[in-house]
Amino acid sequence: MIMLDPNVPAGPLEMKWDRRRFSGHLVSPANKRRIKIIVVGTGLAGASAASTLGQLGYQVECFCFHDSPRRAHSIAAQGGINAAKNYQDDGDSVARLFYDTIKGGDFRSREANVYRLAQISTQIIDQCVALGVPFAREYGGQLANRSFGGVQVSRTFYCRGQTGQQLLLGAYSALCWQIERGQVTMRPRTEMLDVIVVDGHARGIVVRDLVTGRLSAHTAHAVVLATGGYSNVYYLSTNASGCNVTATYRAWKQGAAFANPSFTQIHPTAIPPVGAHQAKLTLMSESLRNDGRLWVPVSPSDRRPPNEIPPSERDYFLERRYPRFGNLVPRDVASRAVKAICDEGYGVGPGGQGVYLDFSDVIWQQGIDVVRERYGNLFEMYERITGENAYEVPMRIYPAPHYTMGGLWVDYNLMSTIPGLFVVGEANFADHGANRLGASSLMQGLADGYFILPYTIGHYLATVDSPPITEDHSASRAALERVEARLKKLLQGKGRQRTASSFHRALGKILWDHCGMSRCAAGLRGALEAIPSLREEFWRDVVVPGSGEAFNQELEYAGRVADFLEFAELMCHDALHREESCGAHFREEYQTEEGEPRRDDERFAYVAAWEYREGETPVLHKEPLNFEFVQPTTRSYQ
């Protein structure tokens, strides 16, 4: 039976983190050398956690499935990272970043966590600068900022359109240092396939060496999952092809509660899909909305090229519906508006899936060079993919699954419901509530990894009594057997020769249609019927060539699809039970007459944490959200 204790320290909001740091027990330096911590994943959260833990003197073993820790998908974040530095003196503060984030998340996140995130944000920038991250600078040498993603202050730090890359390379370089020092043992091309739980505590993982196919158990005193999000459950998303839910999902099956799995963010500005062959959707940075204007023709039958449509016959629908924020409304609002207008038949481009994102006004006002300097690489990318020159014709964009706010449930100390299993970054559910603001994921990943986990894990390690266990402990052997059995089953299916990818695509369509940007009870119930039968077909018909004892990319992929096929059901259960619209979760039954979401704080001001029960429907646990310091308001951007 799962107990959800958020473990938030008492006291005023500003003091909570300080109090936790002071009250936390410390591990003595001599003992740290004897303590081993496993970190899975080397994105922003994983790399920063592993390097900091190594620096503190723990023995760290770090795993990633890529060929190098530098390739984690954090690298693709374009826009920037928020911090309440208030360098621009435009009224920013920790309190404002806190409020923007909690409001942006539609009051479905924990106050204490979000406040801590805002507090730590400023340290992150300093740390990254110290690591040599080449942030954009003003001529005078000071750090530059831009305004980003639906906030009214300029608090976003950036490295051209490659902020995620530079922050990740910074964390990766810190990791390299610790590897060189012998504090971190790095194991690339290794995929985690199960958690080893001994006496209720996470004590290790089972991994598959992706080159040799060898399975092995690794034990430790604590396990940190930094395995990212699961947007790829939709098949088409902005995520890298390797992103998956396997690590967190298998932890769930071992007893870690999964929180708010249906909170998935759909990013408004991706390049529209063009055909069935498409393997991913390419994101165009949200910063484009700072200068670009979204519109569709007033008449749905208007088939003229965009430049020939006079301004009076264009519907700048975001500016019309949200006059105060205009094109800068948060992601969920923008995505829904785009989808709604396309569903009404106003969409442009192939299949009517797209709206214009037009830069002609800013080019006219500020000159083409300004636009080129700000967005040159994005325009280039757009042209390469679509063959169109966006300086001359407006871009076409369409929403795409992008980020998952849901994840393993963690308490204030980032520990899951399995003691000793910590979850950081996108893999946990913690800070973004029902919707994430732009430039906040990098902030959260680094806050977790550099500054929060290293403290809280120390307290756990100092207070827990973990007897040494060996790799052939019965729990390890059981976990190994589970993994082996599953791999064997995957390699057996030689039915009607359908590829894992075709199942993945079918699953993606079910979810996009029924558990995507807008959901309804009937659709979700339909999905809950369709998914198990698809899963059954999968296990009957899927074909995985080659063997398990060698490098076998299709086997890796099929294993991830198999987990998606189970996990999707959990998402639908969560979406179905939440009978309100909040943030990225939009239930068609719960909207105002103007089509705006209707939140229900009476019934749903809680975190939905799901417990796995073998062969049964998942069991819901609720962590009530008490707002002591801010009053939930209707999130209106009109």
Add this chain to the structure above:
Amino acid sequence: MSRVKVFFNSSVNSKIVASLAGLGLVGFVIFHMLGNLQVFEGSDAINGYASILRDMPILLWTARVGLLAVAGVHVGLTLRLALRNRQARSVAYAARRYRFASVASRTMALTGSLLLMFIIFHLLHLTAGVIDPPALDGLDAQGRIDVYGKIVHAFSNPLYVGIYVAGQLVLGLHLSHAVSSVFQTWGIEHAALDHLFKLAGPGVALFVVLGNLAIIFAVFLGLLRT
């Protein structure tokens, strides 16, 4: 490992030293070419020039030994680098296309080896006189070594003209990449001057090759004769 070995295990160090030696050789080649241009002033001038050099045996032999040492360092280091480079890719590409890399830059090892063979030939031919010496005793009227006569004798023969013209082309190719390369190897880069550095190689190559070819063709076309 000895310090010298450690030093030269670094390809960057090897390249810096090899390029220094190479520059020395370039200096010699230019000096050699300018000196030889004196054939255009007639046999007296060039034979006199040669005898002045020979009248200072200590200087001459120091220069010769020095030159040999410098050439040895250059050849030794670049050969070692070339071998290591070859090892760095054990399986070749089936299809290979270069986008930037010039023919000269890709064939440095080849042109270098050919150049070495050409120089040995040249030493045996015109310096030591082992190959095809002129029929006479090789002294001019004043009893000096008749360099002029040797040159005219050599380049009246189409076979040697062919060999020397080919040698000059190889030299030109080698120098055109080598000289520009020196700037990069020494870390000299400058936004405004980079294109001059790029032109330096072909410029020096052209200068040396044209000067040398002028002598060869002047003889071959009968402008210089005994």
Add this chain to the structure above:
Amino acid sequence: MKFTLRIWRQGGPNERGGFVTYLADEVSPDMSFLEMLDALNQRLIAAGEEPVAFEHDCREGICGSCSLVIDGVPHGPDRGVTTCQLYMRRFADEKTITIEPWRAKAFPIIKDLVVDRRALDRIMQAGGYISVNTGGAVDGNTLLIGKDEAETAMDAASCIGCGACVAACKNASAMLFVAAKVSHLAMLPQGKPERTRRVMAMVQAMEREGFGSCGNQYECEAVCPKHVSVRFIAMLNREYLRSGILGTKIPARSDPPHGESY
């Protein structure tokens, strides 16, 4: 569109490889190069054959995973892109396309078109970092960095570690990769304290891994998906020279023991 693909197939690191010819038909000009290979693999898998192993992840040109030599040029015919950003409209219909892995002794083949690039990580571990602890960093604006310096540092830092420079280099040299990191960190005030040690250690690691030396041919820049300039190699050479001259410091004297013991 229709293409004939000559693809390098190799079962494992120690097995013999060779080219196998496949026909790719029903290719749409809007497909990316990797999507074209995906389609081929789907066909192979459905037929129970082993798909062509190739590396890919983000598919937007930033992770550095993809690594194909296409008709003799790493990342294919377009400049400034990775293989995943290459679109089939770029190719003439009915063409024969040869696809090979990165070839270098330091990049052993794992399977088909997948190579092991850990050598690059080991170079980074030798010194591609600034040794600062987490916590206690001074305010980001304490050390001012001019816009131009910051931009140049960013130009160098934009390297994605794909290894195309090595694949393209006649000598399979990793100089551009090393130069990008050395220059990035040497240019920033935060990286200056360790610059002497860093450049020495990284170049040494590069030699140890069996990469070749720089022939100043600049093919690396020509194929670099991020346009990292060979001027950074000049900068590396300069840093190296500088370290060679300044690196020999007056040796630090170890303090004589005090009466007090620790």
